[in-house]
């Protein structure tokens with residue numbers, strides 16, 4: 180059900196007032212708008228009725244419900260930089276005198292709302308959009324922004340992922356393919372530096388971590404690092420190992436970030452509030468401890484079920500296990516990543 184739902188929604192047009200879509204005053208446009216509203220409402224009801232028929236609520240269903248209902252919040256980080264949260268993964272906007280650069284685009288159903296919130300904060304049109312990776316809660320606004328002429332920028336593997344169907348094991352996520360206007364038009368391999376006003380954005384891909392197309396953005400002189408889903412605060416991360424992600428890759432990328440930042444750095448996680456260096460270090464230490472425990476179990480020949488039964492995350496679950504994945508699901512992901520299957 181989800182792949183079809185996403186596939187349909189990724190090709191749908193967004194309605195409503197938007198800074199990048201000026202209002203039309205023609206009667207025809209109003210009629211088209213009404214028809215679109217009816218279609219969107221019917222689609223939503225259909226999707227809801229499908230959801231209610233499910234016996235259990237999965238990780239993705241819970242996350243989507245949260246993304247669709249949470250208020251969209253705006254936090255100023257100073258220097259024309261804003262963080263938006265609630266409509267999927269965290270979004271960051273960087274404004275200069277004439278334009279706004281956006282980092283990630285939330286879920287598709289709230290893209291017009293995000294667009295309006297960004298304009299309200301920056302009063303500048305969005306001209307560039309960076310995707311930190313390919314997941315739907317970070318790329319849902321791509322079709323809206325891309326069809327309005329916004330340049331979409333990403334690590335090159337993101338374009339390949341969005342161009343095809345994506346499946347993430349253990350959390351039952353199926354998505355894509357995305358329409359052409361939602362695909363990145365500017366890609367890079369390892370590093371790309373952009374300027375936005377007085378801010379320099381260093382885009383770094385330190386190898387596969389959460390996925391095989393992760394971008395970490397270093398903002399200078401603001402001293403802000405956007406880690407996306409390599410860092411969830413305070414949740415266990417999702418390891419999309421069929422898209423090349425791995426637990427070791429996440430740890431390696433965090434180590435690169437820690438060595439390239441300092442005590443004053445502010446860290447934007449993929450989900451959760453703005454974080455400090457101590458928060459990121461605590462997260463890194465939790466991952467390393469669980470990695471070491473599961474590695475020991477794998478080397479002694481334990482199966483996935485036996486690893487889960489050993490509860491290698493138990494003492495961390497109260498703090499980290501209340502997000503999108505609980506300790507058992509994270510233990511399965513970590514086992515698969517470490518054991519290679």
Ligand SMILES: [Zn+2]
Pocket residue numbers: 312314389408417
């Ligand atoms: Zn993700």
